Amino acid sequence: MATISSSSKILIVGSGVFGISTALWLARSGYGDVTVLDMQDTANTAYDPSCGVDSASADLNKIIRFSYGSEIEYQRLATEASKMWDEWNREIEEASINELPERLRYGDRKLWWNAGMLRMSCESDLGDFEIATLENMEREGIREFQFIADDDIDISRARERGWAHKLDPCRRQERFGTHKAVLDSTAGFVYAHKSCAWAQHLAKRAGVEMILDPRRGKVIDITTTNNQPVVHTADGLQHTANIVVVAGGGWTPSLIPEVQGLLETTAGSVANVTIPKDRPDLWKRFAPEIQPVITWGSRQGKEVYSLPRDENGTFKIGWRKTKWTNFEDVREQRISVPRTAHVTDHKETRIPIDALNGIKEYISVNFPELVPLGITSTRLCWYTDSIDNSFVVDFVPGRPGVAVCSGGSGHGFKFLPILGREVVKILEGKGSQTVYGRMWRWRSSSDHTRNGLEEGEEGWRVLSRQTMASEADWSFKDQ
Known part of the structure; x- marks a missing residue:
């Protein structure tokens, strides 16, 4: 686990729900050197899938639900997030047109329905x-x-x-x-693409830097030099940081191979x-x-x-x-x-x-x-x-300063306004003191069935085996 301070240089890989929520809450918590990297220009496209953006976060709409069976912790976090969705609706409704990101200036201005x-x-x-x-x-x-x-x-x-x-x-x-x-x-x-565009707008307003470009923002490798993580981008540059948070959605396992068996x-x-x-x-x-x-x-x-x-x-x-x-x-x-x-x-x-x-x-x-x-x-x-449909937010064993923030398992979007608050606690080393830090820790399972992850390439779900x-x-x- 890396030591983090208000002056730490923090790089976040991915501008989807997990990445942008983390960036927003880091900035609001007093961290002044936070940069988000993404190979897709989610700023100018406003995450709109019709503009050629590919990610789970870049979608038309997402379900907001509070029904979680016996998983009371997720039910409570979703309920708390709903209050923030209400607040975002109010902020957007009360804002003047010029105070809004461009994509929220026309059509339905409401995010949460x-x-x-x-x-x-x-x-x-x-x-x-x-x-x-x-x-x-x-x-x-x-x-x-x-x-x-x-x-x-x-x-x-x-x-x-x-x-x-x-x-x-x-x-x-x-x-x-x-x-x-x-x-x-x-x-x-919620309108998904508009919600992410609003969260990105808030993060920029809080001081977060964005590098959203198919070369400058595309991370191709993460190495370690002098016990610090180094992010390599497609333009040939290397970016040394104190903390790197990999929140790349479906691209996370290809950047952090250690998650095999977990994600x-x-x-x-x-x-x-x-x-x-x-x-x-x-x-x-x-x-x-x-x-x-x-x-x-x-x-x-x-x-x-x-x-x-x-x-x-x-x-x-x-x-x-x-x-x-x-x-x-x-x-x-x-x-x-x-x-x-x-x-x-x-x-x-x-x-x-x-x-x-x-x-x-x-x-x-x-x-x-x-x-x-x-x-x-x-x-x-x-x-x-993930192996149990619960998120994975923790430092990667054996990778100084590198954390993973992923495993949405199809139910992460509803937590966009609040997820980063819990991620910051984990990055600060307080994960063992919070219910979500304990739930989202790096883990393994010896169960015979692990949410399909035990199948590997021999499993029947492989796309190449399907009739399209x-x-x-x-x-x-x-x-």
């Missing part, structure tokens, strides 16, 4: 995770904000509070005769449907005022989610039953690395046919009115999974 989240079961009863979540929320005194869709008392309470119209937006009770679900009225979503780069599958503005019936129906975030799951492994349409009419559906891997040669090792639409040498915009079929089933069953529209686009969303869906598969020909 309390649209609710409907946790919908494919089966005739609620699963164990749902029951554990409700029990935890009862103990925390927030069960009153959860509404079981077929419970008369909860339905009445939802009606009184103005949430009844979101209990069954897919009309499952009417169409199938049963509807098992819980509506969380505290949850919703693995994986991808979820995403598809979009464009809701046309000249269909006012659909435009209204899929608006966040009417449509909640929805998750659709079963014990048999269905795991699909959707979010309300955005201001441009994009209705996003994600399939997370399987998280794909992509192994390539990295420093004489076979490591799973991203294969994206824009940044990587090998480009990929397709998703496996199994994922597309799962998304099409979700649409056909729950939103048949969208079938004639078909799928508009697909992409793979690359991030890192083509654009011809986007239509619902048999519907």
